[in-house]
Amino acid sequence: MNPTPCVAIGLTLLSQPLLAAEGGFFTDAKASLSARNYYFSRDFSDIVGANQQSKAREWAQGFILDFKSGYTPGTVGVGIDALGVLGIKLDSSPDRVNTGLLPVHGDGRAADEYSRLAPTFKAKVSKTELRVGELQPNLPVLTFSDIRLLPPTYQGVSLSSSELDGLTVQAGHLSGSHLRNEGGDGKMNAMLGHVPQRQVESDAFNYVGGDYAFNGNQTSASLWYGQLQDIYAQGFAGFKHSKPIGDWVLSANLGYFTAREQGDALLGSIDNQAFFSLLTARRGGHSFHAGYQAMYGDSPFPRVFANISPLGNEVPTYEFAYTDERSYQLRYDYNFAAMGIPGLTATVRYITGNNVDTGQGYEGKDRERDIDLGYAVQSGVLKGLGIRVRNAMARSNYRSDINENRLILVYTWQLF
Template sequence: MLHASRQALPPVRLLCLAIAATTSSLANAAFIEDSSASLTATNIYLNRDFRQFDGQNKREEWGQGLWLDMKSGYTEGTVGFGLDAMGLLGIKLDSDKKRAGTDLLPVQDDGGTPDEFSRLSATAKVKISATELRYGSHVPELPVVKASDSRLLPQVFEGGLLTSSELQGLTFTGGRLDKVIDRASTNSEKMLLNSKNRRFAGGVEADHLDLAGLDYQFAKGITGRYYFADLDDIYNQHFFGLLTSHQLGTGTLNSDVRYIVSRDSGAANAGKVDNQAFNAMLSYGLGSHKFGLGFQKMGGDTGYAYIDGSDPFLVNFVQINDFANADERSWQARYDYNFASVGVPGLTFMTRYIRGDDAQIAGSDDRGGEWERDIEFKYVVQNGPLKDLYVRVRNASFRSDFARDADENRIIVGYTLPIW
């Protein structure tokens, strides 16, 4: 049974009411003048064919997502208070019990999908100088927790996050997240350990995720990153990253190097977590062309550990697969092209090919390989009343020795309307 949860957590509601009362009494102009609101509409058709003749061999759905994002300014004074609100609505345009499960729409107990599902949440915020504390709903994009936003509605985490940029070039991020609302859900739930390809015990829950990290710009074009996270009684994780960007000849050379160490942290029912993930992406942009090479290697006794429903922070996590099984080694070749150089501004093309081998197949001593090929065209309207409306057409093929083969097509139309 699907139960709609349309209100924020009780502590958030109480804090928001207190802030609202405070700001109304202060009649603070900045709170209103610095506010903003936008409505993002995302229309997605998704068709995934598993290329098999038993069980559910196809998932195909079409839906419309609406995201109303409202942000206030801050009250004046040494300590500034603010309040943000987020309204999310997903609408079914086409679905069927035999084709459900794309994660565009929730799946009910009878296998059907609702005509619509929605969420409403608020985030209270406090700012002192260049330090901000936010408590409520978040769509984080961090190396240790990256919310998935590839469906109608984004995955939303609940809890508190603090960011501070008091020192030039240095940003600190820390906090605790204790609930998650998955992209095709309305329910606040505990966080689960992802168990793709039976890498870990299924259904293992955590009460919270603690995290802390630093981003530091050493020099122009060179940024270092370190993050630590602990998924309560399941695993802890250390992330080390280096981002560089420099002119090389008439083009630009970019690198993204990541090393993540994950270890289990006490829960007997979670099973062993022991992974060292090295991954890196090197790309060179020259005019309208961009060429990229990626490498990813899983070390340790298990595959990569991350929160279920979220996006793993790996360079070879692509449209369908993550290439993150125990001992797996994978390579990526990527090419991007911008058609502006031939008189079609707004049109871009991307294709990539990823091949993995030596993956340890869970539950056996066998090893396997897999590959994926992705193609994408995207067009963004450049001017006129529909300026910034975009259309994306994505196609992917995935083949594996141990997981289900799949062919997938997505058509995405999106537009963000500034309200004020």
């Protein structure tokens, strides 16, 4: 089998070690290995929809190898990155699959293991970088969602430039996706609200946009456009601001999305506008948050499956992004470093939504309560170990109720 262009370029670079070493290809290289142990349990009640599975409960071990080279010397510096992932089943059964941790075979059983190794070629001129191959974009119109055992990726080309002070501009064309619980890659699907739209596929996702930070980096504005080819086109405008006042730091995060069908409109008409706001006040170890989010138009919020979005009231269990929904959030975070326990953090969050157009002749309502505890070991032989516990309770009159628990242990080694 002939190597891909990215692999061929990488082999060429590695065959010239003297030139590469002089310019920092090896001297600036970094590599890390993360071991992620993940237990996921989600129990359903008042089940809505064709899938009557009452629980999703699995335990798996993941490994993530992340290599990043430096750049060769010269006006145009080139390099290569590589991402390797391996997932191993520890516990599963056909009656409790589909946690998003493991692939599911046609017989309904989870795979024993799955893996992937993929390179990314990169070239840099001044503060402008071109990347070709395996990509992990983190954009308002395509937000990176590393919330399961292994991270998802995309295949394509991206360009990022920060030549002007405070301004970062990006553009890209993605031709395929590698989902968080798969070893291979394929075409892209959409989600509308919380409902996957697997009946249609798209060959490409295109994006362009930028973020501008000013006022001593206390303020930033964003403008983005994303297009899931032949399904939807989406625009985004965002604004963030923070300001110290005495012992407090006050901040605001505002955003507005608008989306319509695009091209062949494989999912039919799409009409969605979404507004979100999240206000935060921080003092010492305390953070207080209040959020409001509203959907307008005749459709739920569209996104690429199975990504999250930067909507202020979106959480990993419910999205609060169905047709015409209004939702409200109260959240409290505490960093125990203020009490002399660095590395320990806690979050309590409550979100309630109403005014949902269910299409069934009644108003949809939902609510969710989340508790998160996290601890990162600061010193000793276990330094680099992180532990996170999450409990969620979500209730709705138009979708399945959920009780959820997650236990995640991550240990990272810096190889060089």
